[in-house]
Amino acid sequence: MKKITVFNNLTKQKEILEPLDPTTINIYTCGPTVYDDSHIGHARSALTWDVITRFLRYAGYKVHWARNITDIDDKILKKSIELGINPSKVARIYTYSFYEDMIRLGIDWPDYEPQATQYLPQMYSFIESLIKNKHAYTVDNDVYFSVSSFKEYGKLKGQNIQELEKGFGRIEPNEKKKNKLDFALWKGVKSNNEYGFDSPWGKGRPGWHLECSTMNYSLFGPTLDIHGGGDDLIFPHHENEIAQSESLTGRPFAKYWLHNGMILVNEEKMAKSLGNFITIKEVLKSTTPNALRFFVLNTHYRMPLNYTSEALVAAQNGINRLQEALSDLSDNNLPESSTGNFAKEFTDAMCNDFNTPIALSILFNITDKINTEKNPKQKKAYQKELLNLSQTLGLNLINTQAEYATLKDKSFSSIIEMLINWRIECKNNKDYKSADKIRDILSKCNIEVKDLTDNKYKWQFKA
RNA sequence: GGCGGCUUAGCCAAGUGGUAAGGCAGAGGUCUGCAAAACCUCUAUGCGGCGGUUCAAAUCCGCCAGCCGCCUCCA
Numbered sequence: 001m002k003k004i005t006v007f008n009n010l011t012k013q014k015e016i017l018e019p020l021d022p023t024t025i026n027i028y029t030c031g032p033t034v035y036d037d038s039h040i041g042h043a044r045s046a047l048t049w050d051v052i053t054r055f056l057r058y059a060g061y062k063v064h065w066a067r068n069i070t071d072i073d074d075k076i077l078k079k080s081i082e083l084g085i086n087p088s089k090v091a092r093i094y095t096y097s098f099y100e101d102m103i104r105l106g107i108d109w110p111d112y113e114p115q116a117t118q119y120l121p122q123m124y125s126f127i128e129s130l131i132k133n134k135h136a137y138t139v140d141n142d143v144y145f146s147v148s149s150f151k152e153y154g155k156l157k158g159q160n161i162q163e164l165e166k167g168f169g170r171i172e173p174n175e176k177k178k179n180k181l182d183f184a185l186w187k188g189v190k191s192n193n194e195y196g197f198d199s200p201w202g203k204g205r206p207g208w209h210l211e212c213s214t215m216n217y218s219l220f221g222p223t224l225d226i227h228g229g230g231d232d233l234i235f236p237h238h239e240n241e242i243a244q245s246e247s248l249t250g251r252p253f254a255k256y257w258l259h260n261g262m263i264l265v266n267e268e269k270m271a272k273s274l275g276n277f278i279t280i281k282e283v284l285k286s287t288t289p290n291a292l293r294f295f296v297l298n299t300h301y302r303m304p305l306n307y308t309s310e311a312l313v314a315a316q317n318g319i320n321r322l323q324e325a326l327s328d329l330s331d332n333n334l335p336e337s338s339t340g341n342f343a344k345e346f347t348d349a350m351c352n353d354f355n356t357p358i359a360l361s362i363l364f365n366i367t368d369k370i371n372t373e374k375n376p377k378q379k380k381a382y383q384k385e386l387l388n389l390s391q392t393l394g395l396n397l398i399n400t401q402a403e404y405a406t407l408k409d410k411s412f413s414s415i416i417e418m419l420i421n422w423r424i425e426c427k428n429n430k431d432y433k434s435a436d437k438i439r440d441i442l443s444k445c446n447i448e449v450k451d452l453t454d455n456k457y458k459w460q461f462k463a
Numbered sequence: 464g465g466c467g468g469c470u471u472a473g474c475c476a477a478g479u480g481g482u483a484a485g486g487c488a489g490a491g492g493u494c495u496g497c498a499a500a501a502c503c504u505c506u507a508u509g510c511g512g513c514g515g516u517u518c519a520a521a522u523c524c525g526c527c528a529g530c531c532g533c534c535u536c537c538a
Contacts (some may be wrong), residue, residue: 012467032538045538075536142534157533159466167465167534208536230538234467238538260538261468267530271537298476298486304469306529311475314487321486324500349477355495357477361485 002351002399003164004059007225007231008424009234009257009300010156013336014353017256024062028238028254030212030229033070033112034094035079036102039277041263041270045230047293050107050299052228055350056425058392066219066405068212069095073116082272087195088117105392112219115305116211120197123206123214126248127185137246139176140189141202147181150243156257157235183240185210209240212463216253227254231302231369232269261304263378265343270307278307288403290323290395291316297356297393298367313452317372318364319397322390325367326383326397335380338388343368357394416447416459424455 004017019025029049032042046067053065065149071091080087095115102109127143130136133151147153147161156158159167161181168180184207189196196203216224222245229238236255245253263270283292286309295315299305329335342362350359366386373379390397419438426435439449442459449459 031536043538048538073536129465157466159534163465164534230536232533232537233466235533236535262532262538264531269532269537273535273537292485295475300477302468303476306475308475310487314475317488318486321500327500345469355477357486358484361477365487 012315026224027226031067037279059371065110068108114215143186180414213244222249222251228258230260325370338385339381
């Protein structure tokens, strides 16, 4: 297998991927905060790491992938007040919603899905060690990390502490902090009614950055191979993770830092805070998981990706062409052997910092071969190759009927609307015989049409 | 203000020194009862602009313009 090259954000250059253990890769990627339905930005992130871990396994590595769930956080508390339910229940509701989305998108289950609230004792000892080492200090019932205690602070962002301080004008000063760049490891409650956990520093909740450091340390020890996440997390989240973890262990936290680009809507970042997000559930009403995956993989993972409905249509049509080339195959009817003619090109592309757009273009090159190959045996071999490589990207090109079922509601409604409109046309032409026939047909399908004035109508299911 | 990134055909998007992948859309044709699918042909002398380095630049350097991200929670 060829060497895999990755763009390491810590060094800002492409490097050959050399895990600590040559046979195994430990990878941790930042997952969602579960306070609402996930949007397609989360889908992009999940798809990116799904494909990267799939390829690492394809390349022969043993992969241990962890993706956290942030299940305690200010936004969750806010939501719990809005909904009038316990914060842990809010977290569970949206964790399950996230899982539902991940299943529909065909994301492989990570090997670990640590949740913040399951690691509180480990967090306490993490904080205690930092206090003992003078990297953290307590103020009232809060604990803060002291940025000035970590000389390399800013190395991921590429700025030193002085430079970072200069650009700090936008942040409201917190009087409790010794340095304005310091961040909370533990946030004490303001009043006893507030939700929280009992800790050595009183009732409160963990700071966001702490969970990733703690869970990484618990799962993988001082140093892991790859740490991933969205590029909006580089600063301060990942910077702070580095500061905490390296202050604790004195060892490098992660060898390689990989970040996926954002999804944009109208050239603007899609984010919950901007309110311009499209949920995964919403988008899957009008497109298939395959098409969404194609849409995402057609752009290199580090580039921004502009969301448009046109692009999703293009993706769906592209997927259709690939599926068409395998339309005579099914699970009971798979060719035995692959040509292997394209596997090298495919691997080369993926080894070059996971160049999925090139990898996809190779799938189309194989499709050309399938569609023009006269020799049936050879054609089968090309089909097998297309199937193998598409599966490495997590695409599902055969047995696709189940996928279309997710679109059923939309198609179903539009067919009914169409029939009703046809019926109105018949009525307007005084062709009542045809109009009645259409109404009878709908009626047999348990759809009752009710005429209103001015060609208006409504329809409903009847038992 | 500080730091980082982007600008390639109608649209999406690869390509980081050797003469522009791939997809979508579009045009013409073959096939077809008609479609669909498939196949064949065509669709950027040019990669934001201006300079420079080089035998050779979309690719390297400089300047300019436009756009975006992070610095507050964010995948």
